[in-house]
Amino acid sequence: MQLSDCSEEEQAGLARLEARIGRTHLRQRLGLEGEHEAHVVRPGTHFFHLENWYSVHGLIRGVLTLAGLHGRGRRNVLDIRRREHDVPLPGLPAPFDGFTLLHLSDLHLDLSDAFVDHLIARVRGLAHDACVLTGDxxxxxFGPYAPALAALARLRPHxxxxxxxxLGNHDTIRMVPGIEALxxxxxxxxSVRLERGGASIVLAGIxxxxxxxxxxxxAAAADLHAGxxxxxxxxxxxxYRQAAHAGFALMLSGHTHGGQICLPGGVPILTDSDAPRALARGPWQHHGMRGYTSVGCGASVVDVRLNCPPEVTLHRLRRA
Structure with a gap:
């Protein structure tokens, strides 16, 4: 996909984005998206991408239906839990002690109107200082993205x-102007610098x-200062390895869905990730960097969750 393949409105928005992130990044992302839409197997990355193989999705639903699990799994998608996580961070400025981040990941907002209704109900009224969304x-x-943006517009006031x-691997860079318009x-x-009480912390994203x-x-760490x-x-x-040695105190992510369809006890069958399975869900630590992998708000591939309920997470930062 090239910039010329986009609508005039998209081209205008992407031109503004190009001025910010550079021509190479924009063109690279658009080009890879064009290749991505046609591939289930792609040399040089993960060998197999189940998310891209849409002909198998019906097969998975059929197997779950025969096992009597499809209906229960669909109901579980709407059972969004609230998680609370205290994060002790060395070097956290005193004014940020207790600063709370609402973390949502893997929203897959065009799944259904009912899902968006339940997600809004779960986050409505939650006290927090800032919100972070880690993609998907x-x-x-691939395909249309307007329904996802429309659902995000419904969620945004909350x-x-x-x-x-x-952005995640389900997202196109063409969504960025629409997301930022919200x-x-x-x-x-x-990166951006968050100010509070005369002190600051840095929030970066890749x-x-x-x-x-x-x-x-x-590039994400370019504006970090010592301390x-x-x-x-x-x-x-x-x-995670590179991030731990780049000076980050905390890494927030998602993508794995915690397995989404898990064995009893929450043991994931697949996580679609090169990271160790210990990093597939919840809190973890690598060297001096703490991390948290959300199991996600929504569902992917099939609209089912088993032994792995979706979540929204409140991370409360604490001085170590």
Missing amino acids: FRFRT LGERVWAV GIRVLMNE DDAHYFRTHNLH DCAILLSHTPEP
Whole structure:
């Protein structure tokens, strides 16, 4: 896909984005998206991409129906849990002690109107200081994205004033102008500085590191200073090693869905990630960096969850 393949409205929005992130990043992402739409197997990344093989989705639904699990699995998708997570961070400035981030990941908002209704009901009224979204706004990995943006517009009033996001492997870069028009800043290998009580922390975000691999930690960390307490948003936990050595104190991610369809006890069958299975869900630590992998709000491939309920997470930052 090239810029010339986009509508005039898309071209105008992407031209503004190009001025910010650079011509190379934009053209690379658009080109890879064009290749991505036609491939289930892609050399050089994960060998197999179940998310892209849509002919098998019906087979999975059929197997679950025969096993008597499809109906229960669909109901589980609407059973969105609230998780609370205290995060002790060395170097966190005193004014940020207790600062709370509402973390939503893998929203797949065009799944159904009923799902969006339940997600709104779950986040409505939750007290938080800022909101972060770690990608996958769309259910499919390609095709129309307007329904996902329309659903995000319904959700947006319930996320608070300050919202930041990164893209996932289900998202197209053509969504960025529409997302930002809703008052959500998409961090494309960029960072912002959050101020509170005369102190600051850094919030950085990278582009998709799973399929498109257009992430750039050097650019995302370019404005970090010695002594900064920095938080990284990444759709996937896969670049955890590089992030840990780039000066980040905390990494928030998703992508794995915690397995989505799990064995009893929450043991994932598949996580579609190169990261260790210990990083597939919940809190973890690598060297001095803490991390948290959300199991996600929505569902992908099939609209079913088993032994792995969806979640929204409140991360409360604490001085270590």
